[in-house]
Amino acid sequence: PRVKIAAGNWKMNGLGASTAELDAMIAGATGSAEVVICPPATLLASFAARAAETGVKIGAQDCHPAASGAHTGDISAEMIGDAGGSHVIVGHSERRADHAEDDATVRAKAEAAWRAGLVAIICVGETESQRDAGDTLGIVGRQLRGSVPAGATAANTVIAYEPVWAIGTGRTPTLAEIAEVHDFMRADLANRFGTEAADGIRLLYGGSVKPGNAAEIFAVSNVDGGLVGGASLKASDFLPIIAAAS
Ligand code: 13P
Numbered sequence: 001p002r003v004k005i006a007a008g009n010w011k012m013n014g015l016g017a018s019t020a021e022l023d024a025m026i027a028g029a030t031g032s033a034e035v036v037i038c039p040p041a042t043l044l045a046s047f048a049a050r051a052a053e054t055g056v057k058i059g060a061q062d063c064h065p066a067a068s069g070a071h072t073g074d075i076s077a078e079m080i081g082d083a084g085g086s087h088v089i090v091g092h093s094e095r096r097a098d099h100a101e102d103d104a105t106v107r108a109k110a111e112a113a114w115r116a117g118l119v120a121i122i123c124v125g126e127t128e129s130q131r132d133a134g135d136t137l138g139i140v141g142r143q144l145r146g147s148v149p150a151g152a153t154a155a156n157t158v159i160a161y162e163p164v165w166a167i168g169t170g171r172t173p174t175l176a177e178i179a180e181v182h183d184f185m186r187a188d189l190a191n192r193f194g195t196e197a198a199d200g201i202r203l204l205y206g207g208s209v210k211p212g213n214a215a216e217i218f219a220v221s222n223v224d225g226g227l228v229g230g231a232s233l234k235a236s237d238f239l240p241i242i243a244a245a246s
Contacts, residue, residue, distance in 0.1 A: 004218060004245040005158060005202050005225035007036040007121060008232025009061060009089060014039050022047055024235035026054045031246025033225065036087050036121075037232070041075055048084025059087030059121065062095055065108035067115070077109075077116035087119045089227075091147050093164045103146025111149050114156050121158045121227065122147050123206070124185075128165035136163075137184050144188055152193055154200025160227040161185060166207025168229060175220050178205055182222035211237055214244035 008025075010018075022037065029035045038059040039047050048058040064074035080088055090113060091106035101109075106122065113120035124143035126136045140161065148157065161181050166172050173181075182203050189198035205217055206227035217223060225245045231237040 002154075002200065002202055002224045003032065003034050005034045005036060005204060006238070006242040006245040007059070007087075007158075007160075007204060007225065007227045008038060008238055009092070009206075009227055009229050010037070010039045010043075010233060011061070011094070011229055012040060013233055014043050016043070016046075018043070018233075019046065019050065021233065021235050022050060022056075025238055025242070026051060026056050028235060028239040029055055029242050031243055033242050033245035035242055038087065038089055038121075044080065044085055045083040052084065057086045058084060059089065059119075060085050061089050061092065063088045063090065063109055063112055063116075063118075065105070065112045067112070077112040077118050081116045081118055085118065087121055087158075088113045089121045089123065089160075091123045091143075093123060093125055093162060093167065097164075103143055106147040107149050110147065110152075110157070114149075114151070119156055119158060121160055121204075123160045123162050123227070125160075125162040125164050125166075125207070128163075131163065131165065136181065140181055140185065141188055144185060145192070148189075148192075150192075152189070152201065153197055154202070158202045158204060159185060159189075160204040160206045162206035162227060164207075168208070170208050172208050172213060172217070175216060178217060178223060179221045182220065186222045209241060211240035211244075214241040218244050 063077040090109040110120040202224035
């Protein structure tokens with residue numbers, strides 16, 4: 001049985017004062033779920049120090065493919081590990097859109113994460129027009145095959161299905177639509193990596209996960225938890241979501 005994950009993506013939110021929310025999450029996250037909080041890079045080291053020796057893991061939101069070099073403003077997977085992070089999100093749709101990241105770039109970033117000993121949380125998901133055109137499984141399949149490197153295992157990879165139109169909108173697919181995509185992803189991974197590896201890789205759903213819908217979403221076939229944006233910023237929202245994954 002796969003241990004469910006409640007992962008929080010803080011995006012470009014959080015200042016030093018937000019440490020109080022982290023502390024409340026650490027204190028309240030007592031269930032069986034694996035909890036990963038991905039603050040902005042400015043808070044990575046302080047959050048990792050605070051979460052050390054607790055059940056909460058800390059991750060980053062992006063990394064550069066290279067270990068070091070002349071890449072102003074970027075951070076490497078090695079730096080994330082050095083700061084105490086254990087996970088890194090790669091290929092989030094906001095990175096794909098705002099920074100023109102394609103599947104090959106995302107794949108290189110996932111390989112960088114592995115090189116540094118981090119778990120890569122690799123994101124895929126269709127836009128609204130792609131769903132309306134009936135292309136959802138085609139797009140998700142292409143992104144999976146292009147973004148997930150050869151060598152993915154349950155230990156080094158988590159995959160997040162995040163329909164772009166569900167992010168920050170309060171809209172979600174139906175439970176049947178979520179099941180369709182997650183079942184498809186599991187089968188696609190099994191084709192590539194074999195049943196045993198594919199069965200261990202956690203598949204998260206992301207996009208408008210809230211305390212009120214988390215339990216029903218996490219109960220869907222092949223959904224192994226959530227990647228949560230807005231509702232991960234406050235302990236009062238995120239703790240019930242963590243509980244729903246436990
Ligand atoms: P929201 O939970 O705010 O919709 O964001 C989802 C997301 O993009 C997480 O990576």
